[in-house]
Amino acid sequence: MAEVGQQHPIKVYFLVWGLLFVFSIASYMVDYFEFKEHLRWFLIVVFMLLKAGFIVAVFMHMKWERPTLITAILVPPLVLLVLMYLLAFEADYAWASRIVYFGGEVDPIPLPPPTHAAVPH
Amino acid sequence: MAEAAQTNQGPLTTIVDDWSSDVTTFKAVPWGKAMMWIFLLSDTFIFTSFLVSYMAVRMTQTDAWPYPSEVFSLEAFGTPVPLLLIAIMTFILITSSGTMAMAVNMGYRKRKVAVFWLMFATAMLGASFVGMQAFEWTKLITGEGVKAWQNPMGAPQFGSFFFMITGFHGLHVSAGVAYLLIVAIRVLRGKYDNTSFEIVEITGLYWHFVDLVWVFIFAFFYLW
Amino acid sequence: MATAEIPYQETAPLHHPKTWIGKYVFSQDHKVIAVQYGITAIAVGLVALFLSDLMRIQIAYPEFMDWFVEDYYYQAITMHGMIMVIYLLTAFLLGAFGNFTVPLMCGARDMVFPFVNMLSYWVYLISVIILLLGYIPGLGGPTGAGWTLYPPQTITEGTPGADWGIMTMLASLAVFIVAFTMGGLNYITTILQARTRGMSLMRMPLTVWGIFVATFLGLLAFPALFVSAIMMILDLKIGTSFFMPAIVSMGQTLAHDGGQPLLFQHLFWFFGHPEVYIVALPAFGVVSDLISVHARKNIFGYRLMVWALVFIGILSFIVWAHHMFVAGMHPYFGFFFATTTLIIAVPTAIKVYNWVLTLWKANIKLTVPMLYALSFVLTFIMGGITGLFLGNVIIDVPLSDTYFVVAHFHMVMGVSPILAIFGGIYHWYPKLTGRMLNDTIGKWHFWITFLGTYIIYFPMHYLGFIGVPRRYYENFDSSFYPASAQLLNEVITWTALFVGVAQLLYIGNLVHSYFYGKPAGDNPWGANSLEWCTPDTPPSHGNWGDKLPTVHRWAYDYSVPGSDKDFIPQTVPQGQSS
Numbered sequence: 001m002a003e004v005g006q007q008h009p010i011k012v013y014f015l016v017w018g019l020l021f022v023f024s025i026a027s028y029m030v031d032y033f034e035f036k037e038h039l040r041w042f043l044i045v046v047f048m049l050l051k052a053g054f055i056v057a058v059f060m061h062m063k064w065e066r067p068t069l070i071t072a073i074l075v076p077p078l079v080l081l082v083l084m085y086l087l088a089f090e091a092d093y094a095w096a097s098r099i100v101y102f103g104g105e106v107d108p109i110p111l112p113p114p115t116h117a118a119v120p121h
Numbered sequence: 122m123a124e125a126a127q128t129n130q131g132p133l134t135t136i137v138d139d140w141s142s143d144v145t146t147f148k149a150v151p152w153g154k155a156m157m158w159i160f161l162l163s164d165t166f167i168f169t170s171f172l173v174s175y176m177a178v179r180m181t182q183t184d185a186w187p188y189p190s191e192v193f194s195l196e197a198f199g200t201p202v203p204l205l206l207i208a209i210m211t212f213i214l215i216t217s218s219g220t221m222a223m224a225v226n227m228g229y230r231k232r233k234v235a236v237f238w239l240m241f242a243t244a245m246l247g248a249s250f251v252g253m254q255a256f257e258w259t260k261l262i263t264g265e266g267v268k269a270w271q272n273p274m275g276a277p278q279f280g281s282f283f284f285m286i287t288g289f290h291g292l293h294v295s296a297g298v299a300y301l302l303i304v305a306i307r308v309l310r311g312k313y314d315n316t317s318f319e320i321v322e323i324t325g326l327y328w329h330f331v332d333l334v335w336v337f338i339f340a341f342f343y344l345w
Numbered sequence: 346m347a348t349a350e351i352p353y354q355e356t357a358p359l360h361h362p363k364t365w366i367g368k369y370v371f372s373q374d375h376k377v378i379a380v381q382y383g384i385t386a387i388a389v390g391l392v393a394l395f396l397s398d399l400m401r402i403q404i405a406y407p408e409f410m411d412w413f414v415e416d417y418y419y420q421a422i423t424m425h426g427m428i429m430v431i432y433l434l435t436a437f438l439l440g441a442f443g444n445f446t447v448p449l450m451c452g453a454r455d456m457v458f459p460f461v462n463m464l465s466y467w468v469y470l471i472s473v474i475i476l477l478l479g480y481i482p483g484l485g486g487p488t489g490a491g492w493t494l495y496p497p498q499t500i501t502e503g504t505p506g507a508d509w510g511i512m513t514m515l516a517s518l519a520v521f522i523v524a525f526t527m528g529g530l531n532y533i534t535t536i537l538q539a540r541t542r543g544m545s546l547m548r549m550p551l552t553v554w555g556i557f558v559a560t561f562l563g564l565l566a567f568p569a570l571f572v573s574a575i576m577m578i579l580d581l582k583i584g585t586s587f588f589m590p591a592i593v594s595m596g597q598t599l600a601h602d603g604g605q606p607l608l609f610q611h612l613f614w615f616f617g618h619p620e621v622y623i624v625a626l627p628a629f630g631v632v633s634d635l636i637s638v639h640a641r642k643n644i645f646g647y648r649l650m651v652w653a654l655v656f657i658g659i660l661s662f663i664v665w666a667h668h669m670f671v672a673g674m675h676p677y678f679g680f681f682f683a684t685t686t687l688i689i690a691v692p693t694a695i696k697v698y699n700w701v702l703t704l705w706k707a708n709i710k711l712t713v714p715m716l717y718a719l720s721f722v723l724t725f726i727m728g729g730i731t732g733l734f735l736g737n738v739i740i741d742v743p744l745s746d747t748y749f750v751v752a753h754f755h756m757v758m759g760v761s762p763i764l765a766i767f768g769g770i771y772h773w774y775p776k777l778t779g780r781m782l783n784d785t786i787g788k789w790h791f792w793i794t795f796l797g798t799y800i801i802y803f804p805m806h807y808l809g810f811i812g813v814p815r816r817y818y819e820n821f822d823s824s825f826y827p828a829s830a831q832l833l834n835e836v837i838t839w840t841a842l843f844v845g846v847a848q849l850l851y852i853g854n855l856v857h858s859y860f861y862g863k864p865a866g867d868n869p870w871g872a873n874s875l876e877w878c879t880p881d882t883p884p885s886h887g888n889w890g891d892k893l894p895t896v897h898r899w900a901y902d903y904s905v906p907g908s909d910k911d912f913i914p915q916t917v918p919q920g921q922s923s
């Protein structure tokens with residue numbers, strides 16, 4: 001009879017533990033060095049997904065589960081992407097119409113992030 | 122046997138086999154674990170709904186959105202370090218995930234005392250996370266004047282979403298701390314001696330999920 | 346393939362209570378919980394029925410009830426809608442039918458976590474009580490925002506119940522979702538992990554399939570409602586602006602700014618459309634089984650029926666914005682959602698064809714449950730077809746917010762699932778109590794309800810076409826209404842009152858037969874699925890006595906040529922016939 005529980009060499013856990021720190025520091029650096037725009041987004045999302053992936057795969061043992069459980073848990077959230085895409089798409093439109101109709105009273109362009117040095121504290 | 126079944130057939134065949142078999146669909150998955158996974162799936166939809174709402178409202182904002190890395194900076198050695206506290210909190214949560222993973226591992230070796238202390242450590246790390254969150258909230262409320270309904274630095278939704286999402290996550294962490302402590306004490310008292318220690322793994326699933334959510338909050342709230 | 350890597354797990358140790366309270370009040374037995382769910386749901390359902398009759402009187406005879414002011418009307422319409430959809434239909438189909446059928450039909454001793462299952466009922470009861478607290482006198486009454494609860498109007502002054510009533514409503518919904526989650530996790534886990542030997546998913550009766558897919562939808566859809574309820578409560582009580590834009594209400598600028606009202610609609614319907622299938626799919630399942638049993642023939646295209654359920658379930662997550670065509674959206678999105686909506690009609694139509702083909706040349710027994718099942722198919726076709734109208738953007742825009750929509754969703758989601766519930770109760774009552782219901786009363790109730798609902802809802806399509814708006818308190822000062830509209834409204838109202846009162850027949854039947862009904866025996870309908878194979882009727886705690894049943898075949902071996910009886914229960918080995 002195969003092992004019921006999830007038992008794996010401790011080494012893997014330490015490895016992932018370390019990796020999570022590395023990715024966290026990396027995404028922190030993205031902010032610290034003030035990457036902008038697409039590059040920033042790209043890096044943030046990549047590091048986020050890497051972290052999430054390792055947590056799910058190793059800490060939550062997804063990697064060692066049978067594909068049945070893996071697909072049953074990971075596939076359904078995909079419908080959320082439709083919601084996200086739709087809301088993001090419509091948001092641009094709502095934003096634009098707010099500018100058009102209330103434009104006089106508000107800042108038409110969101111402020112660019114100020115640099116740290118300029119921040120009075 | 123499970124291994125053997127996997128090596129000589131592709132994943133698709135395994136999936137079809139499992140879904141068409143009798144008794145259990147998720148082979149070798151105890152009831153509690155299956156239930157926890159499905160619960161987490163449902164919880165994923167809750168957190169995603171929060172985050173997607175945040176995205177929708179933020180993207181339509183015409184008022185200025187404060188720059189989080191500066192709002193959440195902390196004085197260290199006389200200079201403001203951006204996101205210092207958040208960085209510490211992130212590291213704490215990751216560490217707690219690590220101790221939790223070790224607890225699960227020890228559980229399957231039936232090392233009760235080790236399980237207890239590791240879970241206890243996890244709970245303490247979790248509690249300190251909540252403590253720091255409380256500190257962060259206080260700083261934001263009293264220091265910067267950000268309330269759930271107002272924000273001197275621009276769009277009020279900044280505060281609304283911040284308090285709502287981190288608050289909901291904080292509730293999850295707090296519930297997790299209680300859950301961990303209960304299970305840890307039961308383990309120590311020998312409640313699970315005659316059964317397998319799968320309950321530790323189930324608790325672990327929940328705890329890692331809480332960490333997982335934080336990964337997304339960190340990326341979308343603090344780094345956007 | 347061999348099945349057990351884990352030792353075969355019969356059940357968690359069952360908790361056998363000694364006291365009466367332990368057995369019948371705080372019971373962990375799925376059958377008792379089912380009955381508790383059922384009774385509570387019917388009780389609130391009667392409240393909703395009463396409210397609807399008040400509204401009908403108001404519509405036909407605006408002068409008749411002086412005390413029934415606008416606010417009362419809006420409150421009635423809101424409470425009616427919400428109670429019917431959530432607290433009656435969802436709770437009954439999943440809470441009552443789900444609890445009763447899932448362990449019995451899968452061959453389990455109980456739900457996997459009976460204690461959580463019990464909590465589910467009590468939390469549900471709390472949610473019902475919170476909901477009804479809205480009616481505490483002196484606090485402004487329940488909310489009158491309509492069951493869709495759209496902000497900003499829901500929480501701005503002038504809407505009835507804008508401070509107290511909406512609070513009870515949202516709180517109650519949140520609590521309901523907690524209750525549902527506890528129950529739902531149990532149903533899913535039981536179906537996936539605790540079936541008996543030989544019970545593969547493709548041997549499960551369609552009732553269980555319907556409940557399974559519906560519960561899954563619930564677990565993924567309710568979160569969106571939960572989140573929007575929390576955000577709305579915060580908008581209301583703390584003064585955040587998630588959904589509230591800058592707004593001038595009654596001459597005053599409100600303290601809100603920058604929120605997104607449309608976001609609420611998206612979240613609501615991201616929940617709301619799956620919700621309609623949460624109600625429809627269990628009804629599909631129940632009806633499939635009723636038709637097959639009472640027509641003594643196997644269900645036509647079983648596999649297709651299962652895949653249709655699954656496919657409908659998946660699709661129902663990507664059609665939600667068809668409820669928002671009038672709210673405006675990018676034309677491509679309108680196109681997308683209209684397309685997905687119309688695609689759903691395909692699996693739905695497959696189901697209808699299969700029901701009809703099951704009946705084709707079958708040995709149809711016009712028992713009372715069969716009558717309900719047949720009428721379900723008819724009303725469902727009716728409502729499904731009007732759904733196709735509404736799924737097209739350009740047809741929807743003028744028809745939206747008219748009585749046409751009211752007709753559509755009452756046919757498809759109001760009347761049909763209720764008919765399925767009636768049929769299901771009638772079918773399983775003998776197993777639950779050991780006695781038959783009274784057929785004469787049953788037939789009277791059936792014909793009154795079936796014909797009555799047609800008289801009520803069919804003319805509403807016409808009313809919609811001539812432009813009668815929905816949710817209006819008073820219509821007939823407007824000159825463009827033809828006289829026919831007023832006449833129809835009166836007919837509808839009288840019928841509605843009559844049908845409403847006639848429901849007492851059914852309830853009376855349930856009570857009367859409990860004491861005086863004919864003894865039913867173990868298997869009065871000659872049905873195959875496992876619940877009819879229990880050693881005791883009513884099944885005792887733990888369902889199966891000493892030994893779990895073993896399943897050898899699907900649940901639809903009726904009228905198999907060459908067998909001595911016209912049914913072969915699932916427990917009979919292949920090659921034998923009884």
Ligand code: HEM
Binds near residue numbers: 624728734745746758
């Ligand atoms: C062929 C299948 C269906 C199609 C194409 C369809 C289409 C639609 C559309 C387009 C609307 C929006 C009408 C409007 O507000 O302007 C609608 C409303 C509605 N539908 Fe369906 N539908 C279908 C099946 C169902 C089913 C099976 C149910 C429930 C069991 C259902 C329940 C409802 C409800 C409750 C509403 C009204 C919601 C409200 O505004 O209060 N529909 N349907």
Ligand SMILES: [Cu+2]
Binds near residue numbers: 618665
């Ligand atoms: Cu819909």
